[in-house]
Structure formats: structure tokens, C-alpha cells
Amino acid sequence: MTRLPRDARMYWVVSGLVRMAVLGIGLAAAVWFLNWPRWLFVAPAIVVVLGLIDLAIVTLRYRNYGYRVDEREFFVARGRWVRRTVTIATPKILNVEVSQGPVQRLFNLAKVTVSQVVGTHDLGPVRPEEAERLRALLLDVAEREER
Amino acid sequence: MTFRCPPRSIIASFLHSLPSILPVAVVVVLAGLGELGKPSWAAVAVGLALLSLLYSPVEWFTTRYTLKDSGIECRKGLLFRSVRSLAWDAITSIEVKQDWSHRLLRLHEVSLTQASFEPALVLRGLDAPLVDELRRRVGGTSSEVVQPARVISTIYRADLGDLLVMSLVRGQVFLLGAAGLFSLWQFVDDLLPGGGALDIVGAVALWVQVMVAVAAGTVVGIGITVVKYHGFHVRLEDGLLTTSYGLIERRDRRFDPDAVLGVVVQRNIVERLLGRARLAVLTRDREAELEVNTVLPTLPRSTVEAVAREHFGDLAPPMLLTPERGLGKAALNLIALGTLVGLGTWALFATEAPWWVWPIVLLSLWLLPWWALAAYHTRFELDSPLITVRRNFIGERVTTIRSRSIRAVGTGIIGGGRRCAWTWITTYAGGPQRYWALGVGREDADGLRGLVLGADGTC
Known part of the structure; x- marks a missing residue:
């Protein structure tokens, strides 16, 4: 199983903080300025608590995230307490998308999204060169399957 | 062989749209008459209506079909011309319909479908000999060869x-x-x-x-x-499964055996009580429209099982429906769901909740437990090269598909347990579908992964 790059942890921390700040402040502002009932302040509080829990388990998430992509299978496993896996036959993948947001660009990371006939599945963040390698591999197998 | 549809197909087209257009036309004309001599919106509408009358004749004149050895070609359009070609081999099903106007003028609408939901080509207003010719071509035989008499063996005819x-x-x-x-x-x-x-x-x-x-x-x-469903008739015509039904609008559907990717046998709680079931097939083109693909509507389960084994033997699992009626369990599930909704209604009354909360709460109390209980009562049975998804909840639904239709498998295991808390598979048998099951054993989940990766050589 291949592990994610070490910078993935920092990326998760920073993106988690950004998400928590935007959501928490947005909700609190809505409650304050729109004169919603004061007990609704519990909503931004829940966002902050969940965000902090998310930050606390970043290392654990990093340790338990692995993937295996070859000509036969696209396999992603994540989580320890709740272990989730996805297995797709590589030839059945229809297309691949590599994306890079501003925070990912900051840490030189990218996300790979594969589409099959029913839905999409994410992998990453990984290094851009690894994402490009995966994209080339998956599309090469898909093209061979077409032929 | 190049042809246009018979000219009377223009009349059929007018007749078909008459019920929807006539009331509007009457209102527009009456309004227009009331304001004679003055330009008004009604006059403009009448003008547009007259222009729209030209659509059918123009469409008829500009649409031509060519039957070739390799396939069918459709050329159409006046300003924007198009040519569409379909190879005979690529056509997975042919459906013949007759609405009331077509029946009146003895015409047919033929839909040729490939591996998609929408028909690849629809020929409106064909004569019976042309329909037969198309069926022969799609069936893989040429019209130049003298055809033997058609062999028809009835499987089921509803009275x-x-x-x-x-x-x-x-x-x-x-x-x-x-x-x-x-x-x-x-x-x-x-x-x-x-x-x-x-x-x-x-x-x-x-x-x-x-x-x-x-x-x-x-x-x-x-x-x-x-x-x-008047005259619901299931038969084998020259070895091809064919269904037809309808009094005013006649539907006639022929299934290419290679296009059948799975079978679905199901029964609701009433059918369980009466010992009945129904059978449908999943075809490459119409998975989403089981109503169209119904083979047997509702018959004694022994008949359904016998037909399934005889005509879809390679797709029928060893055990189709569960042997017992299972009414007790089904009734308990129904009562549990009903109780939940009843308690929810009581709570809503007691708290005097605003009206908009009611549908949200009641729908959530019905749909979420429904989904969870249905997943809990769903089992995956692997019998390479088939996979059977058996949901035995309030009703029973047994879907059997070829394992090559499975595209992905996902699992979730909580706390390193021996069973997967949840498992899903996504399949494509004419249409995308995701099945969920709770409490699947790890070995079975590994078996599913094996099927996805072609451990049985099917992938």
C-alpha cells in the first residue's frame, strides 16, 4: 500500500482551519445580524467542536490512509476505527481528473478523482507528479479496454 | 432500399396531436373572431398555429430512410440536415408501438435502441411490411432470403x-x-x-x-x-422473447437474448399473501424502465419460477424466492415503520410544530428507517458468474445480474469487526445502480472484490 506524502497532514490541518473559520464565522454572523434566535449560536459552536476533533485526528487519519493503483485495481482504504475501502477494476474507470486548489498548491499537492459509470471516487492529496503518473496509468488502461 | 413513411403518417401525426391542440385552437380562434379587423395576439397565435401545421408535412417530406446490408440510415432536415446511421449489430432492441391514431390508419412507431435509455432512432408511421422488414434485419437475417413461417410459442397470455x-x-x-x-x-x-x-x-x-x-x-x-395491459402476451417468436400489450396504445417489445443482463423477481406484501410474484428483465438499454421490461405481471410464484428457469436459466439463481411466504417478518417490518411514523405524528401534534416541519419529519421518519431496514435485509449471494442481490424486507426483490456488470465495491468496518458494517456495490446493467447491505461477512466482501477484479475471469 502506498502512503500519502507527509505534507498531506499540514494540508489537512490548514484546510480544516479554513473550513472551520469560514463556516463558524459565517453561521455566527448569520445568527447575529439576521436576528435569529440566540440558541442557534449552538450551530457555529458545533462546527468548531467538530472541526477541532477533525484536527485532533489528522495524524491518525494520515497513518491509516493508503492506496494501491495498478493496471488491475484502484484500491483506497482509509480510517482505523471506521475502516472504509473502495475497490474498482482499473479497466472500468471512465475518466480521471487531477485538481489542485489554492491550499493544495501551497503544499505542492493535488487530488485525483476517478469517474466510473456510477459516481466518482477521490484519492489524495498526493504529489502532482504522482497524480500525473496515476492519470496516465489509468487512462492508458482505459484506452486499452476501449480497443 | 430507400423510403419515406407513407403519406398517411402526416394525418396520423395531426390526429395524434389533435386532443392537445384542439381546445387551445378553439379558444384562440374564438378570441380572434371577437377582435376581427384588429391585429391582436390571437391573430398572431392563429398564424403560428397555421405555421405549426406545416411541421408534419415538411418533416415527412424531408425524412428518408435507407436500409442497407450493414445498417439503417436516416437522412432528415430542411435547413439543418443530418444523417444518422445505425449498424444492425449495434441495435439491442426493437420496440413497436401503436397509439390510437396509428391504429386507426394501420401504422406503427418503431423505436430502435442501442445501449442507452433513449431510442437511437424512432421511425413514426410505418406500414406493417416495413416493420416486419426491420424486425428481420435487426434479427440478423436479410430480406432477400425467403423466410420460413414464423415459429411462435406462447409463454403467457393474460385474460x-x-x-x-x-x-x-x-x-x-x-x-x-x-x-x-x-x-x-x-x-x-x-x-x-x-x-x-x-x-x-x-x-x-x-x-x-x-x-x-x-x-x-x-x-x-x-x-x-x-x-x-389489454391482451398482455409473452411469446417466443423465432426464438426471441417478445411481449405485447395495450388496447388503445399497443406496445410490442422484442428482446435480444444477448442484451438481457439480469432478471428481477419481486413480490409485494399482497403478492406474498396470495403466493404470487412478477418477473422483469434488465436489458442493456432499459434497466430504468422495469415497467416496459415486465415479462410476467403477477402470476403464481411456481409459474414465475418455471418461466424464469426455462427462459433465463443462465440468469436464475438456485433459489429464486425464499421458500416460505415470510409474512410474519414482513408484517413486523411494516408495523415497526408504521409505529415510528405514528410516534412522529403524535410528537408533532404534542409540540404543535409548524406546518412546514410536518412533511420533513414524517418523510425522514419513513424514508431513513426504510433505507436502513432495507439495507439490513439485503444480502449479496455470489455464484460466479452471477451475483444475486436479495432484499427480503416488506416485499421481496431478487435481482440476479452477471458479475461482469459490477463496477465497484465499497466496505466500511467499525472497530475491526468480523463483519462489514456496510457494503455497497455499483453495477451497470442497462443503467447505473447502487445496492447497499449491512452486516456482510468479510469473506463475502472479499469475494465481491474478486468479482470486480475479474478473479473469475469475467472482467
């Missing part, structure tokens, strides 16, 4: 009694009856002058009103079902 049972058992009465009754009520209400039908009905006792409404709904529902 009036069967249609009545089907109407009651499948709940068609309630769905179609209510809609039909509502339309009838509106018609009568508009027809009567003054205060409408409400004045007359108001004079009758409430229980009589309810009884009459239920009786009328039942009669309308049965009537609509009988008309819709």
Missing part, C-alpha cells in the same frame, strides 16, 4: 381475470383509480352549470360519498389497467 388480479395486487387501482377519478371529477364539475357538482354531492351523506368515491376509484383503476 381478463389476470388483469383484474394484477390491478388489485399491484396497487394499480389506487394509483390509476385516484388519478382517473380526480380527472373525471374535474370534468363533471366543469360541465355542470352554477355551483358545479359540489352542490349535488353536498346533499348526500358523508359515508355515501366515501363509498361512492372508493367504488368509482376502484372501477376507474381497474378500467385503466385493463385498457393499458
Whole structure:
């Protein structure tokens, strides 16, 4: 199983903080300025608590995230307490998308999204060169399957 | 061989659109007459309506079909011309329909479908000999060869009694009856002058009103079902499975055996009680429309199982439906769901919740537990090269598909348990579908992964 790059942890921390700040402040502002009932302040509080829990388990998430992509299978496993896996036959993948947001660009990371006939599945963040390698591999197998 | 549809197909097209256009046309003309001599919106509308009358003749004149050895070609368009070609080999099914205007003029609408939901080509207004010619070509034989007499062997033909049972058992009465009754009520209400039908009905006792409404709904529902499924006939024509039904609008569907990717046997709680079931097939093109792909509507389960084994033997699992009726468990599940919704209603009453909360709470209390319980009662059975998804909840639904249709598998294991808390598979058998099951063993999940990765050589 291949592990994610070490910078993935920092990326998760920073993106988690950004998400928590935007959501928490947005909700609190809505409650304050729109004169919603004061007990609704519990909503931004829940966002902050969940965000902090998310930050606390970043290392654990990093340790338990692995993937295996070859000509036969696209396999992603994540989580320890709740272990989730996805297995797709590589030839059945229809297309691949590599994306890079501003925070990912900051840490030189990218996300790979594969589409099959029913839905999409994410992998990453990984290094851009690894994402490009995966994209080339998956599309090469898909093209061979077409032929 | 190049041809246009017969000219009377233009008349059929006019006739078909008449019921929807006529009322609008009458209103527009009357409004226009009232303002004669003045340019008005009505005159513009009349002009547009006259222009639209030209559509059918122009479409007829500019559309030509060519039957070649390799496939069919359709050339059409006046300003924007297009040519569409379909290879005979790539056509997975041919469906022949006749609405009332086509039946009147002895014409047919033929839909040629490839591996997608939408027909790849629709030929409207064909003569019977051309339909036969198309069927021969799609069936893989050329018209130049003298055809032997068609061999037809009937699998099932529904009589009036069967249609009545089907109407009651499948709940068609309630769905179609209510809609039909509502339309009838509106018609009568508009027809009567003054205060409408409400004045007359108001004079009758409430229980009589309810009884009459239920009786009328039942009669309308049965009537609509009988008309819709009139003459339901399943047969083998030259070895090809064919279904046809309909009194006003006739549907005739022929299945390419290679296009059948799975079978679905199901029964609702009433069918369980009566020992009946129905059979449908999943084809490469029409998975989403099981109604169209129904092979047997509702028959004794022994008949359904026998037909499934005889005609789809390679797709029928060793055990189709569970041997017992399983009514106790089904009733318990239904009661559990009903109790939950009942408690929710009581809580809503007690808290005097605002009206908009009601549908959200009640739908959540019904749909979420429904999904969870249905997933809990779903099992995956692997029997390479088949996979059977058996959901035995309130009703029973057994879907058997070829394992090559599985595209992905996902699992979730909590706390390193021996069973997967949840497992899902995504399949493509004519359409995308995701099945969820709770509590699947890890070995079975590994087996599913093996199927996805082609451990049995099918991938």
C-alpha cells in the first residue's frame, strides 16, 4: 500500500482551519445580524467542536490512509476505527481528473478523482507528479479496454 | 432500399396531436373572431398555429430512410440536415408501438435502441411490411432470403381475470383509480352549470360519498389497467422473447437474448399473501424502465419460477424466492415503520410544530428507517458468474445480474469487526445502480472484490 506524502497532514490541518473559520464565522454572523434566535449560536459552536476533533485526528487519519493503483485495481482504504475501502477494476474507470486548489498548491499537492459509470471516487492529496503518473496509468488502461 | 413513411403518417401525426391542440385552437380562434379587423395576439397565435401545421408535412417530406446490408440510415432536415446511421449489430432492441391514431390508419412507431435509455432512432408511421422488414434485419437475417413461417410459442397470455388480479395486487387501482377519478371529477364539475357538482354531492351523506368515491376509484383503476395491459402476451417468436400489450396504445417489445443482463423477481406484501410474484428483465438499454421490461405481471410464484428457469436459466439463481411466504417478518417490518411514523405524528401534534416541519419529519421518519431496514435485509449471494442481490424486507426483490456488470465495491468496518458494517456495490446493467447491505461477512466482501477484479475471469 502506498502512503500519502507527509505534507498531506499540514494540508489537512490548514484546510480544516479554513473550513472551520469560514463556516463558524459565517453561521455566527448569520445568527447575529439576521436576528435569529440566540440558541442557534449552538450551530457555529458545533462546527468548531467538530472541526477541532477533525484536527485532533489528522495524524491518525494520515497513518491509516493508503492506496494501491495498478493496471488491475484502484484500491483506497482509509480510517482505523471506521475502516472504509473502495475497490474498482482499473479497466472500468471512465475518466480521471487531477485538481489542485489554492491550499493544495501551497503544499505542492493535488487530488485525483476517478469517474466510473456510477459516481466518482477521490484519492489524495498526493504529489502532482504522482497524480500525473496515476492519470496516465489509468487512462492508458482505459484506452486499452476501449480497443 | 430507400423510403419515406407513407403519406398517411402526416394525418396520423395531426390526429395524434389533435386532443392537445384542439381546445387551445378553439379558444384562440374564438378570441380572434371577437377582435376581427384588429391585429391582436390571437391573430398572431392563429398564424403560428397555421405555421405549426406545416411541421408534419415538411418533416415527412424531408425524412428518408435507407436500409442497407450493414445498417439503417436516416437522412432528415430542411435547413439543418443530418444523417444518422445505425449498424444492425449495434441495435439491442426493437420496440413497436401503436397509439390510437396509428391504429386507426394501420401504422406503427418503431423505436430502435442501442445501449442507452433513449431510442437511437424512432421511425413514426410505418406500414406493417416495413416493420416486419426491420424486425428481420435487426434479427440478423436479410430480406432477400425467403423466410420460413414464423415459429411462435406462447409463454403467457393474460385474460381478463389476470388483469383484474394484477390491478388489485399491484396497487394499480389506487394509483390509476385516484388519478382517473380526480380527472373525471374535474370534468363533471366543469360541465355542470352554477355551483358545479359540489352542490349535488353536498346533499348526500358523508359515508355515501366515501363509498361512492372508493367504488368509482376502484372501477376507474381497474378500467385503466385493463385498457393499458389489454391482451398482455409473452411469446417466443423465432426464438426471441417478445411481449405485447395495450388496447388503445399497443406496445410490442422484442428482446435480444444477448442484451438481457439480469432478471428481477419481486413480490409485494399482497403478492406474498396470495403466493404470487412478477418477473422483469434488465436489458442493456432499459434497466430504468422495469415497467416496459415486465415479462410476467403477477402470476403464481411456481409459474414465475418455471418461466424464469426455462427462459433465463443462465440468469436464475438456485433459489429464486425464499421458500416460505415470510409474512410474519414482513408484517413486523411494516408495523415497526408504521409505529415510528405514528410516534412522529403524535410528537408533532404534542409540540404543535409548524406546518412546514410536518412533511420533513414524517418523510425522514419513513424514508431513513426504510433505507436502513432495507439495507439490513439485503444480502449479496455470489455464484460466479452471477451475483444475486436479495432484499427480503416488506416485499421481496431478487435481482440476479452477471458479475461482469459490477463496477465497484465499497466496505466500511467499525472497530475491526468480523463483519462489514456496510457494503455497497455499483453495477451497470442497462443503467447505473447502487445496492447497499449491512452486516456482510468479510469473506463475502472479499469475494465481491474478486468479482470486480475479474478473479473469475469475467472482467
